[in-house]
Amino acid sequence: MTAAIPDLRHRTAVVTGATGGMGQVIAAALVDAGAHVVTVARDPARADMLRARIGADSRHRLDVISGDLSRRADLRTAARIIEDRYEQVHILVNNAGAHFPDHRVSPDGVEMHVALDYLAACGLMTHLDAALRRGRARIVNVASDTLNDTRRIKLAGRPRPPTLDLTHVDDLADLNPRAGFVPFEAYARAKLMTVTAGYALAPSFATDGVTVNAVHPGIVATGIIDDLIPPALRPFGTLVRRTMLTPAEGAATALRIATDPGLAGVTGRYFDKGSVAATPPISHDPAVQRKLLALTEAHFAR
Numbered sequence: 001m002t003a004a005i006p007d008l009r010h011r012t013a014v015v016t017g018a019t020g021g022m023g024q025v026i027a028a029a030l031v032d033a034g035a036h037v038v039t040v041a042r043d044p045a046r047a048d049m050l051r052a053r054i055g056a057d058s059r060h061r062l063d064v065i066s067g068d069l070s071r072r073a074d075l076r077t078a079a080r081i082i083e084d085r086y087e088q089v090h091i092l093v094n095n096a097g098a099h100f101p102d103h104r105v106s107p108d109g110v111e112m113h114v115a116l117d118y119l120a121a122c123g124l125m126t127h128l129d130a131a132l133r134r135g136r137a138r139i140v141n142v143a144s145d146t147l148n149d150t151r152r153i154k155l156a157g158r159p160r161p162p163t164l165d166l167t168h169v170d171d172l173a174d175l176n177p178r179a180g181f182v183p184f185e186a187y188a189r190a191k192l193m194t195v196t197a198g199y200a201l202a203p204s205f206a207t208d209g210v211t212v213n214a215v216h217p218g219i220v221a222t223g224i225i226d227d228l229i230p231p232a233l234r235p236f237g238t239l240v241r242r243t244m245l246t247p248a249e250g251a252a253t254a255l256r257i258a259t260d261p262g263l264a265g266v267t268g269r270y271f272d273k274g275s276v277a278a279t280p281p282i283s284h285d286p287a288v289q290r291k292l293l294a295l296t297e298a299h300f301a302r
């Protein structure tokens with residue numbers, strides 16, 4: 001896979017979630033291609049595992065900033081450090097994400113899927129704005145096709161995207177409330193928000209040569225998957241994992257969108273593995289996009 005990645009010497013890539021399944025592969029492949037890779041990690045032991053994977057010869061091209069990306073203060077600090085250290089960011093892969101099996105609230109009062117699967121991605125796009133524009137960056141948001149269909153088992157019926165009704169929402173803390181909480185839908189809604197925000201930011205970024213795309217990597221055997229396997233299938237977990245993509249196979253889509261010279265200038269798209277795919281109409285609604293960005297700006301202004 002690395003063979004297909006162009007020479008990335010003198011390029012800076014920010015990759016979140018690089019201590020886990022796909023992110024580790026993405027970070028290692030970008031370092032192998034010559035890039036300087038920056039990540040934000042919350043667990044020093046997991047950061048050490050990433051360093052071990054990168055290897056002693058290239059480790060000087062890995063910069064680990066400590067922080068929990070679901071926390072507003074940590075995100076702001078990490079973004080400030082990145083902008084202080086790097087004049088330009090050429091690649092941003094917003095890959096950190098998780099599925100939470102129950103209702104949890106971040107220290108900022110926001111439901112955890114919103115905090116991590118949406119705000120970490122949108123927060124880095126907006127807080128790194130200047131460095132991304134100077135680097136004419138490619139931004140890749142690792143989403144999930146749950147944004148098109150929240151059915152756990154797709155044997156009957158039609159695809160059921162998550163709802164995203166911002167009409168009476170005054171604060172992102174109002175989203176994914178405890179009452180009626182369905183974890184899989186909350187996760188899907190946060191991914192839909194990330195794709196929607198990417199579409200909203202793409203036109204302005206395009207004026208400086210920055211592209212913003214999102215990907216569904218496929219169903220990949222990583223840390224997140226144990227929680228996502230429907231309960232009825234959990235006794236067969238090992239067998240189920242064998243039917244999934246490997247982390248390297250899953251990472252290939254984000255790596256391609258981030259580096260393939262043939263995709264230069266392509267922006268505002270959603271890729272389901274290798275192919276451009278549609279997302280729910282609401283993600284293209286200009287009023288929803290504006291409201292989402294305004295709520296997000298208000299969140300980070302506090």
Ligand SMILES: NC(=O)c1ccc[n+]([C@@H]2O[C@H](COP(=O)([O-])OP(=O)(O)OC[C@H]3O[C@@H](n4cnc5c(N)ncnc54)[C@H](OP(=O)(O)O)[C@@H]3O)[C@@H](O)[C@H]2O)c1
Nearest residue numbers: 017019020021022068069070096097144219220222223224
């Ligand atoms: N696996 C799939 O089938 C699948 C399908 C569709 C989309 N995705 C998406 O793919 C992305 C990568 O996930 P994965 O499958 O590779 O799962 P994973 O192995 O669980 O990796 C998740 C990564 O996110 C990091 N992370 C989680 N919470 C964080 C926080 N608060 N602050 C900073 N980093 C945090 C994890 O760090 P730690 O090492 O500290 O835990 C880890 O590096 C996610 O956005 C996921 O939603 C996955």
